[in-house]
Amino acid sequence: MSQATAEGESAIAPASAIPSYLQADNLGPWGNYLQQVDRVIPHLGKLARWAETLKRPKRILIVDVPIHMDDGTVAHFEGYRVQHNVSRGPGKGGVRFHQDVTLSEVMALSAWMSVKNAAVNVPYGGAKGGIRVDPKKLSRGELERMTRRYTSEIGIIIGPNKDIPAPDVNTNEQIMAWMMDTYSMNTGSTATGVVTGKPVDLGGSLGRREATGRGVFTVGTEAARHIGLDIATARVAVQGFGNVGGVAGKLFSEAGARIIAVQDHGGTILCEAGLDVPALLQHVADTGSVAGFAGAEVLADEKFWEVDCDILIPAALEQQITTQNAGRIKARMIIEGANGPTTPAADDILQERNVLVLPDVIANAGGVTVSYFEWVQDFSSFFWDEDEINARLVKIMKMAFAGVWQVAQEKKVSLRTATFIVACQRILHTRELRGLYP
Numbered sequence: 001m002s003q004a005t006a007e008g009e010s011a012i013a014p015a016s017a018i019p020s021y022l023q024a025d026n027l028g029p030w031g032n033y034l035q036q037v038d039r040v041i042p043h044l045g046k047l048a049r050w051a052e053t054l055k056r057p058k059r060i061l062i063v064d065v066p067i068h069m070d071d072g073t074v075a076h077f078e079g080y081r082v083q084h085n086v087s088r089g090p091g092k093g094g095v096r097f098h099q100d101v102t103l104s105e106v107m108a109l110s111a112w113m114s115v116k117n118a119a120v121n122v123p124y125g126g127a128k129g130g131i132r133v134d135p136k137k138l139s140r141g142e143l144e145r146m147t148r149r150y151t152s153e154i155g156i157i158i159g160p161n162k163d164i165p166a167p168d169v170n171t172n173e174q175i176m177a178w179m180m181d182t183y184s185m186n187t188g189s190t191a192t193g194v195v196t197g198k199p200v201d202l203g204g205s206l207g208r209r210e211a212t213g214r215g216v217f218t219v220g221t222e223a224a225r226h227i228g229l230d231i232a233t234a235r236v237a238v239q240g241f242g243n244v245g246g247v248a249g250k251l252f253s254e255a256g257a258r259i260i261a262v263q264d265h266g267g268t269i270l271c272e273a274g275l276d277v278p279a280l281l282q283h284v285a286d287t288g289s290v291a292g293f294a295g296a297e298v299l300a301d302e303k304f305w306e307v308d309c310d311i312l313i314p315a316a317l318e319q320q321i322t323t324q325n326a327g328r329i330k331a332r333m334i335i336e337g338a339n340g341p342t343t344p345a346a347d348d349i350l351q352e353r354n355v356l357v358l359p360d361v362i363a364n365a366g367g368v369t370v371s372y373f374e375w376v377q378d379f380s381s382f383f384w385d386e387d388e389i390n391a392r393l394v395k396i397m398k399m400a401f402a403g404v405w406q407v408a409q410e411k412k413v414s415l416r417t418a419t420f421i422v423a424c425q426r427i428l429h430t431r432e433l434r435g436l437y438p
């Protein structure tokens, strides 16, 4: 019973009151995540009493990031770090530099990290960070100053045992090196374990750069086996040809698949005979985009979703597969390399049309799995060889996927809901075991 004030109103907010920032933007990524949680609650049994935990990030930090620009002016950028849940261990999740970053997006990405980390059973909670900026418009010096100031601002909540950032869209090994150095300068000793995805010479792990794409390939191959799809003859379309899409495309093509269409921020290309993937990766490294690649047709961007393929790999940004294009997709299987590329309404259309969706929260978990290996190696100062890392990664991915596949069959739910069931049960079980403080 809540206390009443003299005016007869409750002095404390009712337990169900939702803070306004959690309600805002219900159609955005955070709204999509909330709908996914609602679908899992009926499957949580007694643990459902803790489900509200999943709908509220534990901690949200918004920071002003002022820097000197090369032309002598001062620019201000808005940065975020959100820790969604830390019941199972420190927060863990990437940092994104993109002009469209919003709080809703970072909240959703942090929540998907909680689910993903629990799905592959690594001992982390979920977190994510970002700066609203187009980093392509910054000089190298400006980029370094912005990264360092942002790291300093979020330094009050990150740390090797608190919250460990990693690369995401438009961030890479160099940015992780600057983040590690800044945190170390501020704390007075070299703390390699504060970030993962670092250069190997700074305590990074072999195999980390390829890990997410390798995980996409591993679960894709497992799922293909279940539905009788032969990878060696499959036609694949990939959206986003960066870290995730580029590596996944390379591994599928090495396994015999034809990569017939690729889209990135610069445009869309098509080649029915199969693109020369190593040459395309070199072209992207040289020019920054797949646009202008010799030996491929140019396709209108919207036509990408209609390409006649067996496997579609969205590996760019969220909310790409919507009610506008889900009905036109021809693939038998979608492997979500990106986080949140499919809206819940599009998910329903795809399920009705019998398109198998391998959800982000399991399909792209390879990156954080090797990040976990990196963190363990940093703590023990003992480094493993690449074969061992890849073997352990493949083992974890196959085991996690097999568990999720079984739950999906038993409960007759989508693989997304099955992954949420497995993961949310793990998160809420630890929540219950730890109890509420005080």
Ligand code: NAD
Residues within 6 Å of the ligand: 167, 168, 169, 170, 171, 212, 239, 240, 241, 242, 243, 244, 245, 263, 264, 265, 266, 315, 316, 317, 318, 337, 338, 339, 364, 365, 367, 368
């Ligand atoms: P990246 O910066 O290396 O590549 C991003 C790619 O997306 C680029 O090819 C870019 O051109 C393309 N892109 C950007 N805007 C686009 C648009 N409007 N239309 C089409 N393509 C567009 O980033 P990444 O690390 O490969 O991340 C891609 C996705 O994978 C993101 O959703 C990220 O959260 C997710 N992810 C990344 C990792 C990782 O380890 N890097 C792990 C898990 C999930």
